[in-house]
Amino acid sequence: MLNLNNVPDDDNNREFDLIPDGTVVRAFIKLEGGSTELPEYGAGSFFEVSQQTNAKWLPIELTIIGGNFDKRKIWHRIFVDGTKMGASGMPIAKEIGLRTMKSIIDSAFGLDPKDQSEASQQKRNLQGVNQLNGMEFCFKVGIEKGTNGYADKNKIKVVLTPDMNGFIAGSATQSAPASAPPMQQPVATQTAPQQTATAGVVPPWASNPGAGQ
Numbered sequence: 001m002l003n004l005n006n007v008p009d010d011d012n013n014r015e016f017d018l019i020p021d022g023t024v025v026r027a028f029i030k031l032e033g034g035s036t037e038l039p040e041y042g043a044g045s046f047f048e049v050s051q052q053t054n055a056k057w058l059p060i061e062l063t064i065i066g067g068n069f070d071k072r073k074i075w076h077r078i079f080v081d082g083t084k085m086g087a088s089g090m091p092i093a094k095e096i097g098l099r100t101m102k103s104i105i106d107s108a109f110g111l112d113p114k115d116q117s118e119a120s121q122q123k124r125n126l127q128g129v130n131q132l133n134g135m136e137f138c139f140k141v142g143i144e145k146g147t148n149g150y151a152d153k154n155k156i157k158v159v160l161t162p163d164m165n166g167f168i169a170g171s172a173t174q175s176a177p178a179s180a181p182p183m184q185q186p187v188a189t190q191t192a193p194q195q196t197a198t199a200g201v202v203p204p205w206a207s208n209p210g211a212g213q
Contacts, residue, residue, distance in 0.1 A: 005208075009140075016072065018143055018152060018153070018154055019069050019070050019072065019074070019141045019154050020141070021082060021142055021143045021157070022140060022141070022142075022157070022168045023069070023140070023143065024138065024139075024140050024160065024167075025064045025065075025067060025069060025138070025139065025141060025142075025168075026064070026065045026066065026132060026136055026137065026138045026139075026168050026170060027062040027064045027065060027074070027136065027137070027139070028062070028063045028065065028135070028136050029060050029061075029062060029065055029104070029132050029134065029135050029136075030060065030061040030062075030063065030131060030133060030134070031046050031058070031060060031129070031130065031132065031133045032059040032060060032061050032075075033045065033046060033059075034046050034047045034048040034049075034058070034059060035049070036048065036056070037051045038056065038080070039053035041058075041128055041129045042082070042085070042126070042127055042128015042129055042130055043128055043130070044128065044129075044132075046058055046129055046130065047080070048077075052112075053082070053083060054081055054082055054083045054091070055079060055081060055082050055083075055093065056079070056080050056081035056082075057077040057078060057079045057080060057097075058077065058078040058079075058080060058097070058129060059075070059076075059077055060075070060076050060077075060078060060132075061073055061074075061075055062074040062075070062076060062139075062156070065136065068207075072108070074141070074153075074154045074155065074156070075153070076155050076156050078097050078100050078101065079093040079094075079096065079097050080093065080094050080097040081093055082093055082094070083090075100156075100159060101129070101132070102124060103161055104132065104135065104159055105123060105126075105135075105169070106124075106139045106161040107122050107137035107138045107139070107159050107160055107161050107162075108135045108136060108137040108170075109123050110162050110169055111124075111161070111162070112122065112161070112162060112163055113163060114159050127183060136170055137158045137159065138159070138160045138161075138167055138168045138169075138170075139157070139158065139159045139160055140156075140157045140158045140160055140166065141154050141155075141156070141157055142154070142155050142156065142157025142158075143155070146179040178191070
């Protein structure tokens with residue numbers, strides 16, 4: 001006989017209200033992994049591919065640092081392929097995905113998006129998307145409407161860079177993307193741009209599957 005009457009309660013197994021639209025946060029990125037490797041984005045199976053369309057995306061998990069939503073998690077997809085073509089000759093989804101990745105780097109390292117110095121260009125030159133893992137950046141939270149019976153959920157509305165209102169800088173200085181020790185300090189309401197990021201390593205507390213969502 002299996003008696004389930006005295007199973008300890010799970011305080012993490014609860015439903016959360018959505019984070020309000022427009023909330024500005026900083027968060028760590030964790031690459032969730034996928035079933036497909038796309039060589040132009042480096043080695044490793046980090047992407048998922050639609051069986052019905054040309055869509056391809058990078059699934060990521062974001063763990064918020066500090067503030068009212070500390071340790072809450074958001075799951076997001078960075079699309080890198082699709083059917084509709086843009087003026088550049090590449091799929092619009094890829095254009096948007098590449099811009100999102102560039103903005104994440106600029107946000108993480110406190111770079112002005114217009115800064116084309118050699119040092120800034122080097123920080124934007126990645127060996128692969130795996131270097132985004134463990135990186136900390138700032139973004140504005142949005143709400144994606146649920147479809148086909150699924151509930152609404154939070155998403156990245158826009159990645160914030162130092163030239164944008166509301167940008168929150170990180171709490172430590174980091175060099176170019178690499179495997180580096182994780183930053184443990186919570187983010188305060190700091191606004192001065194700094195070169196900040198933590199690439200390659202997700203803090204153990206951010207990997208807790210029971211954290212908020």
